[in-house]
Amino acid sequence: xxxxxxxxxxxxxxxxxxxxxxxxxxxxxxxxxxxxxxxxxxxxxxxxxxxxxxxxxxxxxxxxxxxxxxxxxxxxxxxxxxxxxxxxxxxxxxxxxxxxxxxxxxxxxxxxxxxxxxxxxxxxxxxxxxxxxxxxxxxxxxxxxxxxxxxxxxxxxxxxxxxxxxxxxxxxxxxxxxxxxxxxxxxxxxxxxxxxxxxxxxxxxxxxxxxxxxxxxxxxxxxxxxxxxxxxxxxxxxxxxxxxxxxxxxxxxxxxxxxxxxxxxxxxxxxxxxxxxxxxxxxxxxxxxxxxxxxxxxxxxxxxxxxxxxxxxxxxxxxxxxxxxxxxxxxxxxxxxxxxxxxxxxxxxxxxxxxxxxxxxxxxxxxxxxxxxxxxxxxxxxxxxxxxxxxxxxxxxxxxxxxxxxxxxxxxxxxxxxxxxxxxxxxxxxxxxxxxxxxxxxxxxxxxxxxxxxxxxxxxxxxxxxxxxxxxxxxxxxx
Numbered sequence: 317x318x319x320x321x322x323x324x325x326x327x328x329x330x331x332x333x334x335x336x337x338x339x340x341x342x343x344x345x346x347x348x349x350x351x352x353x354x355x356x357x358x359x360x361x362x363x364x365x366x367x368x369x370x371x372x373x374x375x376x377x378x379x380x381x382x383x384x385x386x387x388x389x390x391x392x393x394x395x396x397x398x399x400x401x402x403x404x405x406x407x408x409x410x411x412x413x414x415x416x417x418x419x420x421x422x423x424x425x426x427x428x429x430x431x432x433x434x435x436x437x438x439x440x441x442x443x444x445x446x447x448x449x450x451x452x453x454x455x456x457x458x459x460x461x462x463x464x465x466x467x468x469x470x471x472x473x474x475x476x477x478x479x480x481x482x483x484x485x486x487x488x489x490x491x492x493x494x495x496x497x498x499x500x501x502x503x504x505x506x507x508x509x510x511x512x513x514x515x516x517x518x519x520x521x522x523x524x525x526x527x528x529x530x531x532x533x534x535x536x537x538x539x540x541x542x543x544x545x546x547x548x549x550x551x552x553x554x555x556x557x558x559x560x561x562x563x564x565x566x567x568x569x570x571x572x573x574x575x576x577x578x579x580x581x582x583x584x585x586x587x588x589x590x591x592x593x594x595x596x597x598x599x600x601x602x603x604x605x606x607x608x609x610x611x612x613x614x615x616x617x618x619x620x621x622x623x624x625x626x627x628x629x630x631x632x633x634x635x636x637x638x639x640x641x642x643x644x645x646x647x648x649x650x651x652x653x654x655x656x657x658x659x660x661x662x663x664x665x666x667x668x669x670x671x672x673x674x675x676x677x678x679x680x681x682x683x684x685x686x687x688x689x690x691x692x693x694x695x696x697x698x699x700x701x702x703x704x705x706x707x708x709x710x711x712x713x714x715x716x717x718x719x720x721x722x723x724x725x726x727x728x729x730x731x732x733x734x735x736x737x738x739x740x741x742x743x744x745x746x747x748x749x750x751x752x753x754x755x756x757x758x759x760x761x762x763x764x765x766x767x768x769x770x771x772x773x774x775x776x777x778x779x780x781x782x783x784x785x786x787x788x789x790x791x792x793x794x795x
Contacts, residue, residue, distance in 0.1 A: 332539055332542050332543050332544065332549070333543075333544050333549060334543070334548070334549035334550075334552040334553040334556070335553075336478075337536050337539050337543060337549060337550070337553035337557075338553050338556050338557050338560070339477055339478040339481055340477055340539065340623055340626070341532055341533055341536055341553065341557040341623075342481050342485070342557060342560065342561065343477040343478075343480060343481045343619035343620065343622070343623045344531075344532035344619075344620055344623030344624055344627065345529075345530070345531065345532040345533065345557075345561055345620070346429075346484075346532075346616045346617060346619065346620035347481075347484055347485055347488060347561070347564055347565070347616065348484040348485075348487070348488060348609070348612055348613055348616040349429075349432070349613060349616045349617055349620060350528075350529040350565065351488065351529075351565065351568055351569070351593060352592075352593040352594075352609070352613055353432070353590075354525050354526070354528060354529045355367065355525075355529070355565070355568070355569050355572075355592075355593075356584075356585040356589030356590070356592040356593065357525045357585070357589055357747075358370060358522045358525040358526050358529075358569075359522075359569070359573065359581060359582060359585035359589075359592075360582065360584075360585030360586040360587075360589050361518070361521050361522075361525070361585075361586075361747055362518045362519070362521040362522025362523070362524075362525060362526075363513065363514065363515075363516055363517065363518035363519045363521070363522040364513070364518060364578070364581075364582040364585075365507055365508050365513045365573065365578045365581075365582065366508060366509075366510070366512075366513030366514035366515070366516060366518075366519070366522070367508065367522055367526070367569055367573065368508035368509060368566050368567075368569040368570035368573060369508055369509045369510070369511075369513065369514030369566075370514060370519065370522045370523060370526045371526055371529070371562060371565045371566040371569060372509070372514075372562060372566050373514065373523075373526075374523065374526045374527055374530055374562075375530070375558060375559075375561065375562025375565075375566065376562075377730060377733045377734070377737075378530055378533060378558050378562075378730075379555070379558050379559070379562075380726050380729050380730045380733070381700065381703075381704055381726070381727075381730035381733075381734065382551075382554045382555055382558055383721065383722050383726035383727075383730075384704060384707035384708075384722055384723065384726050384727035384730065385401075385554065385703060385704075385707065386550065386551035386554055386555070387707065387711075387718050387722040387723060388401060388404075388405070388706070388707050388710055388711070389546070389547075389550040389551060389554075390547045390551075391404075391710070391716065392404050392710075398414055398415070398418055398699045398700070398702070398703050399411050399412070399414055399415035399418065399631065399634060399635070400634070401703050401706050401707070401710075402414040402415075402699070402702050402703060402706045404706065404710050405703075405705070405706025405707060405708070405709035405710035406702065406705060406706045406709050407709075408774050408778075408785060409770075409771040409772075409774035409775055409778075410702060410706070410771060411774070412640060412770040412771060412773060412774035412777075413702075413767040413768060413769075413770035413771035413774070414699045414702050414703070414767065414770070415631060415634075415635055415640075415770060416766050416767055416769065416770030416773075417695040417698055417699050417763060417764070417766055417767040417770070418631055418695060418696070418699045419628060419631050419632065419635075420691055420695050420763060420766050421691055421692045421693075421694070421695025421696045421699070421763070422624055422627055422628035422631065422692075422695075422696075423628055423662065423665060423666075424688045424689070424690075424691040424692040424695065425531065425624050425688070425689075425692040425696075426621060426624050426625060426628065426662070426666060427666060427669050427670075427684065427688040428684070428685045428688035428689050428692060429617050429620050429621050429624065430455045430458065430459065430621065430666055430670060431451070431455065431670075431673070431680040431681070431684035431685050431688070432617055432680065432681070432685055433454070433455065433458050433614060433617040433618060433621065434451035434452055434453075434454040434455030434456075434458065434670075434680055435451045435454075435680040435681050436610070436613055436614050436617065437449075437451075437454035437457075437458070437614060438450065438451040438453075438454045440610065440611070440614070441454070450674065451680045452670050452671070452673060452674040452680075455670050455680075456667065456670060458618065458621065459663055459666055459667065459670075461618065462618070462621045462622055462625050462663070463625075463659060463660070463663045465622045465625075465626075466622065466625045466626055466629060466654065466656070466659040466662075466663075467649065467654060467656050467659060476622075477619050477622060477623065480615045480616070480618065480619040481619055483612055483615060484612045484615065484616045484619075485564070487597075487605070487608060487609055487612055488564065488568055490601065490605075491568075491572075491596070491597055491600060491601060491605075492567060492568055492571050494600040494601055495571045495572070495574075495575045495596075495600055496571065498600060499571075499574065499575055502574060503571055503574050503575060504571075504574070505574050507574075507578060508569070508570050508573050508574070508578075509570070520740045520743065520744060521744050521747055523737065523740050524693070524740055524741050524744045524747060524748060525747075526565075527693065527697060527737050527740075527741070528689065528692070528693045529561075529565060530558075530561060531692065531693070531696055532620070532623065532624070532627075533554065533557045533558050533561060536550050536553045536554045536557060539630075572592075572593070572596055575596055575599075575600065576596060593609065594606045594609060594610065597609050625659065625662060628658075628662055629654075629655045629658040629659045629662055630655060630658075632645040632655065632658035632661065632662070633645055633646055633648075633655035633658050636655075636657075636658065638784075639781075639784045640773075640774075640777070640784075644657050645657055645658040645661065682750065686748055686749040686750055686751075686756075687749060687755075687756065687759065689748050689749075690741075690745055690748050690749060690756065690759040690760060690763070691759055691760075691762070691763040693741050693748065694738060694741055694742065694759070694760045694763045694764065695763045695766075695767075697734055697737045697738050697741065698734075698738050698763070698764060698767065699767075700734050701731055701734035701735050701737075701738060704727045704728075704730045704731035704734060705727070705731050707723065707727040708723065708724055708727045708728065708731070711723035711724070738760075741760065742760040742761075745757060745759065745760055
């Protein structure tokens, strides 16, 4: 009986190697989406010439964060990832609060990406076929595809995401190569990395957009239960993902900024950020390449949606298995061994939000994407900050022979840095939403309030259901 129960509540074992996890993470990160959509905003609304250097600063912060995160990953292997880390390091109430914020953040990111993919598909159909299709109809169609990949086993999704990720990274590298080939020495001018440009006026605003471009690297730990040799594969995948994302973004933004020329780059990013990448692609690679880039934007978003769907479903699965949320979330498909009930729930939530947006005729890019981005950014970075503190708490009880750099110094540096990130996002929320309305200003506090509610719910469980409370945040071997 015990074996049967274990099989029914355990994700597919040994399904992923560390490279598979890297592919899943980079697909979640959506490199082309981040560069086409996020980088121009970091340039135009942030520190202009120094935007490329901001990607290095944030990348180094996340590398320092990864030191403690990876050290603790050897002892916490749970599909709830940050939830399990925070529960083990800071206590169960903090863990539940972090989990609630993470679920809100990932679902908010899903909504933002759904709106974006609906917009780009609608725009493409209108441009090429002259047929006007509402963005929300395109979004609902994309949800069918996302659910199919969430339903299929994780190894299958990983193979498809690898192909999509390879295509979008290839067009980025081809453009980088063309800029280097045609621009010569001017392409490698180091002005964008000069400290005076990086840390000058607009650094805080740039920080907001750059941090959001790194979102998704932390999902490595979510796949611990499905990884081969997770003690080694999760740290490898985490470091590899952060380094690859940092190198790809910093180099690409650096080269594109120099290709335009700094004054023209800032002007273009300020007046028409949406076309900045397409214009430079057409200039260096031709109109056909620009059209391909536009098409790959859609596949990039699709890859990100599949990955965020998988990540969020595994949070619901972990909390359902623990009895914190509806226990049916822990039900796995008998063949695919995927949390399909959690996936169905997520799709239904997404459909409800998109239908609501359609009823109120909300613009995809001007309303849905900005408003969804705030809880996504605030929630994930706040949970990352809690995780850094959890590393310190976890190793304070038992050092496990881990060095002071891994268990104290690195987590402290990254924790302080991530708290400052939350402050910067909250202070510059109007840049993300494009409005100073009371609702947009309240969104960061609503997101943090969800975490407080989760912690309060945990305390209620402690009093009302003490046995369930004691089992929270358990390690994989106890699950």
